[in-house]
Amino acid sequence: MEQTLTSPNAAHANVVDVAGTDLVFRPVPVTDRTPTARQVLAAMNLAPHDEYVVLQWLPGRDIEEVRPEELVDMSDATTSKLIIAKSDRTYRLMLNDHALEWPEAEITEEALRILGAIDASLQIFLTRDDEADRLLEPGDKVNLRAEGVETLYAKSKEWKLNVQGVVIESDAPEIVVRDAIAKAGFDVETKWIIILKTATERKQVDLNYVIDLREPGIEKLRLTPREINNGEVSAGFRRDFALLPADHARLDEHGYDWIAMIENGRRWLILRNVHLPAGYNLSVATIAMEVPSAYPMAEIDMFYCSPHLARLDGHMIPQTQVNESIGGRTFQRWSRHRGALAPWVPGKDSVVTHLLLIEESLNREVDK
């Protein structure tokens, strides 16, 4: 036992961790097992001693000044941490209810994080009297010169999101679009076009999309009422029954604005904004054809126009006297039938070939 006490290893055991205000600690060997502040300064060759402040960072995370002749508390070797700086005074602050002394008139946000063991999920605020507490951003410094003890505290990051100009806060770093919209006071039942605006992209999202507020650059949820449609979308409006895939493709290919509607058990294909040949009272009309349930085995017969077509020269159009109500609108029925010479051929005839007959019928009427 006697030997180990005098061995070189024993001297090495007398070590204190010392840092400047950068809080980068390094071990400093000291000769005494219970050094005074002055002895530590001597061990570090810092003089004159009265120009330095020695602070001890205690296990409870308080920081206290150690007077020159005062003993450094070495009872808990793992927390014998000293902060030494050239200064003639200390400044007092409170961080998360711990009393700290600091040898400089400013303390960085980074130092506060180290001293308070505050991880990145928390934000540090400086308490202020007559205004909102100040959030410290990385790189910020707190000025300790003012009278009184500066009080700082850490709390969970508040996740913020701008929803169409209304800034909402979320406790969780993830929020569902539906909840964000409701929280901002917008009606979730309204049909919205929802755009998530980030620093790098604009993405259309739906009500069930989960926004990760941790991703950098999340800026805004932007809402537009979905009450206006365009020609492209309205074409996708109503598909009560399925056409042949080839019909569907050809109609879309030719840019038809069409709907497939079932009304009173009858299946209607309705084409909107069909251009008419010159010679009629209108330049565009809505044209309908009835697609029998046995289509394409059964034939498509006749067609229907709305509004009523008339020839500009005043001549009557034969076989168009019967009206048909389709979708609440009155259509003029054009009784045009395939003759025996051109019968419906299942597998060959379709919506598309019927459209050619319609076109021909409309042209023939004004070519007379």
Add this chain to the structure above:
Amino acid sequence: MIGSLLRRVRFWLSGWFRPAPPARYALAYVDSDELPSVIPDRTVVVAREAGELWSAGLICPCGCGRRIELMLLPKVKPRWDIRESQNERPTLWPSIWANDGCRSHFWLRDGMVEWCKD
């Protein structure tokens, strides 16, 4: 001095006899990703931020007073394209179709409203 006065008088007179221009939509831009709270009558207001077109707004031409907002951002559905003609009039396509209320359906071409007959 007198010359300029005469020019102004001539301008006034010509103004009296000029037929009233058709009520065309003008085009204006705001520097924002959102439309302003008030959209002037007969104006298509485009929300443009850092050169990026967000949306176009106009008051419905049917007279119902509704505010219509059309998305211009790429990949958004539904979306529209806008073009500015040489006389700074807006053209929008495809057509604009209100699916409730007034149910207006029209094209805006070169600032002029063309109603769809459907």
